[in-house]
Amino acid sequence: MPTPRYQQLVDRFAAQIRNGRLSPGTRLPTHRQLAAAERIGLVTATRVYAELASLGLVSGETGRGTFVKEMLLPRDQGIDQHALATDIVDLNFNYPALPGQAEMLRSALRQLSTAGDLEALLRYQPHGGRPHERACVARHLERRGLSIAASQVMLVDGAQHGLATTVMALLKPGDVVAADTLTYPGFKLLAQAHRLELVALPAAGAGPDLDALDTLCKRRRVRAVYTIPTLHNPLGWVMKASRRKQLAALAQRHDLLIVEDGAYAFLAADAPAPLAAFAPEHTVYVSGFSKNVATGLRVGYVAAPPAMVPKIERAIRATTWNTPGVMIALACGWLEDGTVARLEADKRADAAARQAIAARALGKLKRISHPASYFVWLPLPAEVRADRIAMELMRERISVSTAEPFAVSAHVPHAIRLALGSVEPATLDEALQTVASVIERYAY
Numbered sequence: 001m002p003t004p005r006y007q008q009l010v011d012r013f014a015a016q017i018r019n020g021r022l023s024p025g026t027r028l029p030t031h032r033q034l035a036a037a038e039r040i041g042l043v044t045a046t047r048v049y050a051e052l053a054s055l056g057l058v059s060g061e062t063g064r065g066t067f068v069k070e071m072l073l074p075r076d077q078g079i080d081q082h083a084l085a086t087d088i089v090d091l092n093f094n095y096p097a098l099p100g101q102a103e104m105l106r107s108a109l110r111q112l113s114t115a116g117d118l119e120a121l122l123r124y125q126p127h128g129g130r131p132h133e134r135a136c137v138a139r140h141l142e143r144r145g146l147s148i149a150a151s152q153v154m155l156v157d158g159a160q161h162g163l164a165t166t167v168m169a170l171l172k173p174g175d176v177v178a179a180d181t182l183t184y185p186g187f188k189l190l191a192q193a194h195r196l197e198l199v200a201l202p203a204a205g206a207g208p209d210l211d212a213l214d215t216l217c218k219r220r221r222v223r224a225v226y227t228i229p230t231l232h233n234p235l236g237w238v239m240k241a242s243r244r245k246q247l248a249a250l251a252q253r254h255d256l257l258i259v260e261d262g263a264y265a266f267l268a269a270d271a272p273a274p275l276a277a278f279a280p281e282h283t284v285y286v287s288g289f290s291k292n293v294a295t296g297l298r299v300g301y302v303a304a305p306p307a308m309v310p311k312i313e314r315a316i317r318a319t320t321w322n323t324p325g326v327m328i329a330l331a332c333g334w335l336e337d338g339t340v341a342r343l344e345a346d347k348r349a350d351a352a353a354r355q356a357i358a359a360r361a362l363g364k365l366k367r368i369s370h371p372a373s374y375f376v377w378l379p380l381p382a383e384v385r386a387d388r389i390a391m392e393l394m395r396e397r398i399s400v401s402t403a404e405p406f407a408v409s410a411h412v413p414h415a416i417r418l419a420l421g422s423v424e425p426a427t428l429d430e431a432l433q434t435v436a437s438v439i440e441r442y443a444y
Helices: 005-018 031-038 042-055 101-113 118-122 129-143 157-170 187-192 210-219 241-254 304-317 325-336 340-364 386-395 424-444
Strands: 056-062 063-067 153-156 178-180 197-201 220-229 258-259 283-288 302-305 375-379 415-419
Touching: 005 031, 005 042, 031 042, 042 056, 101 325, 118 325, 129 153, 129 302, 129 325, 153 157, 153 304, 157 187, 157 258, 157 304, 178 187, 187 197, 197 210, 197 283, 210 220, 210 241, 210 340, 220 241, 220 375, 325 340, 340 375, 340 424, 375 386, 386 424, 415 424
Parallel strands: 178 197, 178 220, 220 258, 258 283
Antiparallel strands: 056 063, 153 302, 283 302, 375 415
């Protein structure tokens, strides 16, 4: 039986998208143009685009047309990340977005295009950012409980770049850095690249075991501590103020540099002030706008003690020379007009709703999470191997992460980390039910 005409066109477009001949963002012909060019009816042309949309290859924007979507995730980026087919549900990597954000960007770009200092954005920027933009971020930090001078804020190309410049500026190969037994994989990569020795700190409730850190510092020359005190990734804890004070005292006693990662801190509405407020002379605070605004907005910031600022600015100069002017102008505009605050509130509500979905779908499975976070940690029963679960879920077209990318020590627990922020709620519900079913199949 011959292939229907509409299916031939679907297959042709799909092949051109997958082989890169039609790149992401390409505007396709209108329905009428396609019908005229291919000598098919308008209903058939509409069916072609509907089929491509159902495959996740294109998206229609009212009043603008049909566009090719970004189909693959790049290799070797993010958490145990690999290229994913369009029909795979991604519970591996978080890129939370809310409806309407694309229109917000379009409006912001229109506003920026009429700004009086637009030409200034075409020139090199100061290495740590322009003074008024540093002041804008300083005001943002003050609302989070960290009062700091604008001169102590440096703008960077995302939080990961902030961590990288901090490591380059303040640490050297061979330095011993303490980190949680399970921690953010991006810092592990930095430690490996800069030949730092990571030493695992066991967990003790909602935070690292500070007695173990004290003992470690008495045995060895520990140079720094990398920590995520507010909305820990992947375990979701929020350290109490009393423990922050205890860690600040340890930093003072042992002359420790504290590298504080605040990427997900916005999700914990009632958290204590950042560690940098408790140990201002020892702490470098790093965060950005990837999670609270959008992953494509590669703007981050580093807040550091005055003595450390020139060193970090030199690292910025050595890596990117200066800050991304256009992106920072957008971010600061959204900080000033309240857009970032609104997005943060909306994402806290969105994350809480997704945690409720996870609680229902995962049922009796043990889970560790914060009630307003975008991830869930699933410790597996003793007899269940994480790699087997991950492979079985991939057969079900669901991508998850095992504990391996997060583990600092040689002992890697059998657990699954689920990112909740990258798929539609209905898809998330169905996928999590499948996760629970697969684990229960092996455990019981």
